[in-house]
Amino acid sequence: MIVRSITYRKLDTMRTTLDRIRHTLMFEIIGLLIVMPLGHLLFSLSISHMGMVGVISAVVATIWNYVYNLGVDHALKRLRGHVHKNVFMRVIHAICFELGLICVLLPLIALYLGQTLAEAAPLVTSLALFYVVYAFVFNWVYDVVFPIPDSPARGEAPTNRA
16 A cells, blocks of 8 residues: 655745734724624624724734634644644644634623623624634635745645555
């Protein structure tokens, strides 16, 4: 039986701290610009309340984003030898990110709005569903626009070895 392995050039490279900061700031700023007016329209919250929900969510998500993605990259590098993700891995990555974030945000938003967890759940669930799709698209586009240094050129296939 012949075993084939797929290898990439220099896949041990990970994103720099400055790149991670750029990623996180861009993600949160663009997300806020989309979520705040939509949340105001859909949930009839005042702009000030939606703004505060947005800021609370952004601060918590920014911290979680950095910690979560750093942890995932280290786990991928250790388990697979590289940090590149296929479509399936990107879907799992986005869903797991949001589930962890919901666990933190639901009680915080309920407390801020003076609501029960059940009353705050539709808002938090809507935010999570939006961000699952947004995270998937944003991260994919980010990887194309800002590729990891020394990763294969766009469109370049991995090399196969017998």
